[in-house]
Amino acid sequence: MSHIKYLLLVSRQGKVRLMKWYQPLTEKAKTKIINDLTPLILGRKPKMCNILDYSDHKVIYRRYASLYFIIGITPNVDNELLCLDLVHRYVETMDVYFGNVCELDIIFNFAKAYDILNEMVMCDGSLAESSKKEVLYAVQTMDGMDDNDKLEKVLS
Amino acid sequence: MAASSLRSFIKDVRAAKTLADERSIVTKQSAKVRTKLRDDHLPHSKRRTNIQKLLYLYILGEKTHFGQVECINLIASDQFVDKRLGYLATNLLLDEQQDLLTLLTNMLNNDLTHLNKYIVSLALMTLGSLSSNELARDLYPDVEAIMQSSKDPFLLKKALQVVAKLICKDASLLEIFPLGFLTTNILSSGLLPTHGVWLGVCKVLTAILSNITSEVPEPTINEIVQQLKVLTPQLLSKLSSLNTKNLEPAFDVQGVQDPFLQCELISTLKWIFKISTELDAKDVLSFTDKFSDLLTQLATNTDTHKNPGQAVLYEITRTIFDLNMSQPLRILGINILGNFLKTGKGVKLNNNIKYVALNTLIDVVKREPDAVQRHRTFISSCLYDPDISIKFRSLELTFAILNEDNLLELVKEIICFLEKIANPNFDRLSPYVDIDDSKDLIVYSVDHLIEKFDLYPESKESEKLRNLFKILGVVGGIINLDTINEFLITINNITKWADKIGILFEMLQATISNDRANIGSQLVSIWCIGEYADILLKFESNDKVINEISMANYLLKLDSGSRISNNCLLIHYVMTAALKLSSKISEPAAVERLRQIIKSHSKDPNLSIQTKSIQYELIFNQPNNVKRLMLTAMPKFNRNRVVNNDEQTQLRKLQHQQENAKSNTTADLLLDLLSEPAPTKNKNKAPAQHVVLPENSTLINESNQLEVYSFPVSIVEGNAHFELYFKNKGPEVTNLQSLCAVPKTQKLILGQIHPSHNDIGINQFVKQSLKISGSGNLKLRVKLSYTSRDGGPMTEQFDHKFNHSI
Numbered sequence: 010m011s012h013i014k015y016l017l018l019v020s021r022q023g024k025v026r027l028m029k030w031y032q033p034l035t036e037k038a039k040t041k042i043i044n045d046l047t048p049l050i051l052g053r054k055p056k057m058c059n060i061l062d063y064s065d066h067k068v069i070y071r072r073y074a075s076l077y078f079i080i081g082i083t084p085n086v087d088n089e090l091l092c093l094d095l096v097h098r099y100v101e102t103m104d105v106y107f108g109n110v111c112e113l114d115i116i117f118n119f120a121k122a123y124d125i126l127n128e129m130v131m132c133d134g135s136l137a138e139s140s141k142k143e144v145l146y147a148v149q150t151m152d153g154m155d156d157n158d159k160l161e162k163v164l165s
Numbered sequence: 166m167a168a169s170s171l172r173s174f175i176k177d178v179r180a181a182k183t184l185a186d187e188r189s190i191v192t193k194q195s196a197k198v199r200t201k202l203r204d205d206h207l208p209h210s211k212r213r214t215n216i217q218k219l220l221y222l223y224i225l226g227e228k229t230h231f232g233q234v235e236c237i238n239l240i241a242s243d244q245f246v247d248k249r250l251g252y253l254a255t256n257l258l259l260d261e262q263q264d265l266l267t268l269l270t271n272m273l274n275n276d277l278t279h280l281n282k283y284i285v286s287l288a289l290m291t292l293g294s295l296s297s298n299e300l301a302r303d304l305y306p307d308v309e310a311i312m313q314s315s316k317d318p319f320l321l322k323k324a325l326q327v328v329a330k331l332i333c334k335d336a337s338l339l340e341i342f343p344l345g346f347l348t349t350n351i352l353s354s355g356l357l358p359t360h361g362v363w364l365g366v367c368k369v370l371t372a373i374l375s376n377i378t379s380e381v382p383e384p385t386i387n388e389i390v391q392q393l394k395v396l397t398p399q400l401l402s403k404l405s406s407l408n409t410k411n412l413e414p415a416f417d418v419q420g421v422q423d424p425f426l427q428c429e430l431i432s433t434l435k436w437i438f439k440i441s442t443e444l445d446a447k448d449v450l451s452f453t454d455k456f457s458d459l460l461t462q463l464a465t466n467t468d469t470h471k472n473p474g475q476a477v478l479y480e481i482t483r484t485i486f487d488l489n490m491s492q493p494l495r496i497l498g499i500n501i502l503g504n505f506l507k508t509g510k511g512v513k514l515n516n517n518i519k520y521v522a523l524n525t526l527i528d529v530v531k532r533e534p535d536a537v538q539r540h541r542t543f544i545s546s547c548l549y550d551p552d553i554s555i556k557f558r559s560l561e562l563t564f565a566i567l568n569e570d571n572l573l574e575l576v577k578e579i580i581c582f583l584e585k586i587a588n589p590n591f592d593r594l595s596p597y598v599d600i601d602d603s604k605d606l607i608v609y610s611v612d613h614l615i616e617k618f619d620l621y622p623e624s625k626e627s628e629k630l631r632n633l634f635k636i637l638g639v640v641g642g643i644i645n646l647d648t649i650n651e652f653l654i655t656i657n658n659i660t661k662w663a664d665k666i667g668i669l670f671e672m673l674q675a676t677i678s679n680d681r682a683n684i685g686s687q688l689v690s691i692w693c694i695g696e697y698a699d700i701l702l703k704f705e706s707n708d709k710v711i712n713e714i715s716m717a718n719y720l721l722k723l724d725s726g727s728r729i730s731n732n733c734l735l736i737h738y739v740m741t742a743a744l745k746l747s748s749k750i751s752e753p754a755a756v757e758r759l760r761q762i763i764k765s766h767s768k769d770p771n772l773s774i775q776t777k778s779i780q781y782e783l784i785f786n787q788p789n790n791v792k793r794l795m796l797t798a799m800p801k802f803n804r805n806r807v808v809n810n811d812e813q814t815q816l817r818k819l820q821h822q823q824e825n826a827k828s829n830t831t832a833d834l835l836l837d838l839l840s841e842p843a844p845t846k847n848k849n850k851a852p853a854q855h856v857v858l859p860e861n862s863t864l865i866n867e868s869n870q871l872e873v874y875s876f877p878v879s880i881v882e883g884n885a886h887f888e889l890y891f892k893n894k895g896p897e898v899t900n901l902q903s904l905c906a907v908p909k910t911q912k913l914i915l916g917q918i919h920p921s922h923n924d925i926g927i928n929q930f931v932k933q934s935l936k937i938s939g940s941g942n943l944k945l946r947v948k949l950s951y952t953s954r955d956g957g958p959m960t961e962q963f964d965h966k967f968n969h970s971i
Binding site for chain 1: 172175179210217220221224225226244245246247249250253256257260261281283286290293294319322323326327329330333359360361364365368416418423424425426428429432472473475476479480483516517518519520521551552553554555
């Protein structure tokens, strides 16, 4: 049973590229988490494990090129190892969608990154779809409908 | 030129050279978006651009509250492109606690019945992440309708997820949820149950099971149990079918078939068996054997080399221990975790599995200590892992498995480890550990090593002493000097003289001739000189390093050294040792040196040292036989250590039993004397403790519910100790709290209500101790609050003046 608290994408320079909170938190608490975790995780060496204890919960992270994917999880409910795979699945899906995804893709198309994420993870951070194909199909169909709308607008 | 599209806005922000530049761009855009959004006649495409900019501002961590209503308005549009962005923005910018959500109710209601399934899915997603309690109640029927009518797995999986969320929000919904629908329509249909739908089903089941409380009515529970009877085998067979080598490419994660669904199924089954055990649902529990077999099968067939397989295995072990399944399975679980520690070697360094394995082992080591013991070598090899959190966990685990049998071996291992990390160059050798971390590790190890000193049997006392000095030699300069006391107590309590003196002799030899011994070793040697000089001098040895003069010189040397470093603790130790030594030796030159040490501090700026020096000088000048009497060796020490929780509860239990026995007998005696009818004993509570009112207590207050008596335990000048007795006259009282105040010239220490502030039956007494210190007349103001079974919460207040003063 996955019960993710939040997902953050942070660049090597410590800039937030994407954030999604699955729990209602105050702005202050959110800022604190970001400010605490960024230096903590950026400072970790490659050989260290990807799981750390932070305040009342655990945080797992995974680095892809210049981008850190950070997930806050509920201890004893979430499976740490599985969450690492979840991150991987998300990255893989974006990789197919954007075609060799890189940080810039996410910066400029953050809305798409959110769309993909929302197809995979729903409600309070539980995994809704494990098939890459399904997720991509849904997002791409919706993209098509977007374009249709825009086209009609132009034609009318 | 201000940026007009989102793309150029992002580019501008990225191109900003300085932080100030960036700020000014962001503030400008933020203001612009704010004014634009206020314009009602803004065309939709512009509106979208501005909302997108707003989202970018959100990611940058800027304030976005001003656009929240606009996001919701965008949902109202007929166009899909508007709706999609509107829902996305609403999802991100709002959260469950905002009042604005009521604005959403209508729109969600409309969109949940929309013909376009993607619009329905967007509405579901939004309801799933933004469901206040009202939304949960209002919109649940719509979601259930989608679940019942939809033949599309895409909508079905989302509807199931949302149902699960709504049940968590409002647990009463589980009474109306048609659980039977899952089995009859969804899972048994050939086309519908995709993996997404299975995930949804698991989610709903978990939500229902985790929200079962005692308030759920009996018929609902029976219905749930009936359904679980059908569902459990379905889940089991799905799980078993996933464990194949025939991989479907869409679900293949590095050679494991959908580990996500596998874990979800395992954890759902865990919930089913957990709740069935609580409900004692035998029909469901009859599947336990099947579940155990399946878990064993999964454990053997799953690939252990890659993360997805490890995730499944990890889930299996967690389930085994959460459900406390049969012993062979528990051993299996421990072996899986043990293997996790192993795979780090050779194959590929994977610290994550080491981390989870150690973490879990620490939790379960108490249940299967022997099985964990078998993986000892791998656990201790993790001590040398570069990652500090793994080091710490393996250290903790090492101490957890340490027992009489492996004591010597493991302690050796730990000392070895300490030698490594106490090395001053260690932080340079291992870039992963900083100096503070290694200090924490050392302090932790030493504290626990000392605790384990009690484990050594009498026959191994010489090893204990040797280990002690080894530890001291390694970490004596790093540890907190208070810990030295623990070492001294251990030395003092060793009773096998022959070995002890031999080892002490060697140790002293080493430290006296070593100028660079650490402060810990120095303190211990000083203490040993003071304590055991006479016996050490009698010790037969060829080496004459230790004699009266050398010992006195050693003290003198340290004393003069400590003046420079101004180490008070060392001076205290030296003075006491000098005094004690003086009674044990006869060489006049040496005695004179010792006198000089003590005398030299008679004008010390540190008051406690000065006082000590003067007092010691007086004793020093006493005749030898008097001195010897005053300065005899230390008696055996009893350690008062803070016991850990388990022991504490055990101790507490013991105490309770004893008190029970005691108070019962006194009660009986009193009953005999007063020949009153026996007080009704509280039958449903096993440890019924009776507090009995002492004879000369006085009634100080009386209300409808409570009588309060006071009993003076002791009253001396400056201090008074009372006990307050509360007698419950009316119906049962719970949560009794008493607050007392005394005059300003006095101080009060208020004890806990004994035996319990809850469930005080009729005519039962409870007591509370009051310790007052200070001066003046004894006065008391008491405020009582409690909950009476009939009357609800009550408060009382009264003042009382005692006849005594302190």
